[in-house]
Amino acid sequence: MKRKKVRKKRHRELGGTLNDESTYLCDSCGEEIVVPIDLSAGDDQRYVEDCPVCCNPNVVSVMIYEDGEVRCWAESE
Numbered sequence: 001m002k003r004k005k006v007r008k009k010r011h012r013e014l015g016g017t018l019n020d021e022s023t024y025l026c027d028s029c030g031e032e033i034v035v036p037i038d039l040s041a042g043d044d045q046r047y048v049e050d051c052p053v054c055c056n057p058n059v060v061s062v063m064i065y066e067d068g069e070v071r072c073w074a075e076s077e
């Protein structure tokens with residue numbers, strides 16, 4: 001039996017589950033919006049972003065927990 005070359009598995013980042021992407025539901029149209037998360041910007045972020053679907057501004061809140069879990073949600077202005 002021939003042996004297949006085994007590719008080296010990439011080491012996971014410390015913590016294992018850090019996401020750099022999250023989603024929120026638009027407060028106006030209910031669409032799920034994917035947003036990039038800047039993990040270096042702090043673990044409690046808030047910014048205003050226009051919905052790419054309906055163009056209404058959402059106040060997007062991002063929480064990054066110690067275990068790497070990212071929560072993201074939107075409120076209307």
Ligand SMILES: [Zn+2]
Nearest residue numbers: 026029051054
């Ligand atoms: Zn929308």
